[in-house]
Amino acid sequence: MPWYFAYGSNMQSATLRGRRGIHFARAVPGRVYGWRLVLDKPPLVPIGESFATIIADATAEVLGVAYEISEVDLAHLDMSEGVPLGNYQRIELAVQPLTGRTDATLTAFAFMSEHRDPALQPSSRYMSLLIDGALEHGLPAQYVEFLRAIPARPETPAAAQLRPLIDRVMRRR
Secondary structure (H helix, E strand, O other): OOEEEEOOHHHOHHHHHHHOOOOOOEEEEEEEEEEEEEEEEOOOOOOOOOEEEEEEEEEEEEEEEEEEOOHHHHHHHHHHOOHHHOOOEEEEEEEEEOOOOOOOOEEEEEEEOOOOOOOOOOEHHHHHHHHHHHHHOOOOHHHHHHHHOOOOEOOOHHHHHHHHHHHHHHOOO
């Protein structure tokens, strides 16, 4: 079974299971060297908010959660993250677990986007999902504080209105 590395809202297992309909066998908190988390990725539909992506940066690291999922679930993630539309692209990363055998490396898929808009900020609702996921999986307190310090804006009315429709589309039938 493949591994999927979540660094955004999918770190929160309730989002991954509920909103995405993904069932995982295991969840392992982990670190990926050579990548940096940014929160300026524009959505497919302009709603005035941004989302998470990662960018290559040899001096950085990103923390998140590696989930062991099925091939079917990975294909569903491709669809729900908009890979066929160019919203994100799937990449392969080496994830170092934060617990257990930290010398072991997991090969995991993640999603990244080259679409960036520095004028956008994530919503406070979105950031709360990242923070909840980081806390749920025991990511280091310093990383949680880093997430809490990211400037966020109130959710836009467009985003709140569009979310139920997006949730229906993302969820498995």
